[in-house]
Amino acid sequence: MSENLQCTDTLHSRGFRVTPQRMVILRILQEADTHLNPTEVYQRAQHAMPGLTEATVYRTLAFLTDQGMVLAAHIGSGQLVYEIAGHAHHHLICRACGYTLEIEHELLAELYRLFKVSTGYQIDSLHTTFFGLCPECQAPELNNVA
Numbered sequence: 001m002s003e004n005l006q007c008t009d010t011l012h013s014r015g016f017r018v019t020p021q022r023m024v025i026l027r028i029l030q031e032a033d034t035h036l037n038p039t040e041v042y043q044r045a046q047h048a049m050p051g052l053t054e055a056t057v058y059r060t061l062a063f064l065t066d067q068g069m070v071l072a073a074h075i076g077s078g079q080l081v082y083e084i085a086g087h088a089h090h091h092l093i094c095r096a097c098g099y100t101l102e103i104e105h106e107l108l109a110e111l112y113r114l115f116k117v118s119t120g121y122q123i124d125s126l127h128t129t130f131f132g133l134c135p136e137c138q139a140p141e142l143n144n145v146a
């Protein structure tokens, strides 16, 4: 897969070894259509690489996140989920029902520009989680009627 080759090049050019466990975990995240928590990554990795330990999965995810090849997101309650880096987006999570929505980074681009203008900070958070109430949970009385 070309994205995998790209990742290999990225690691090489930064002087890191392309270890089998790094490749396996990158492939799992590429093939997943969604965010995975470390346990889910570990479960899938075991099929591809029996003998891989959970600690190695955690370490590898942290390494790939540091390298910007994987995105981590806090989804509340201290939980982290991971996905392959690629499209810039953020998450909206409903505190009441847990419903999660992805929003394109475009929607926040203007806000980031304003941060830059007013604070001088160049914000590079590309996987931020916002908590709130989804439209349905904002109007519980309407739901009761329906």
Ligand SMILES: [Zn+2]
Residues within 6 Å of the ligand: 094, 095, 096, 097, 098, 099, 133, 134, 135, 136, 137
């Ligand atoms: Zn909700």
Ligand SMILES: [Zn+2]
Residues within 6 Å of the ligand: 035, 071, 073, 083, 089, 090, 091, 127
């Ligand atoms: Zn995400």
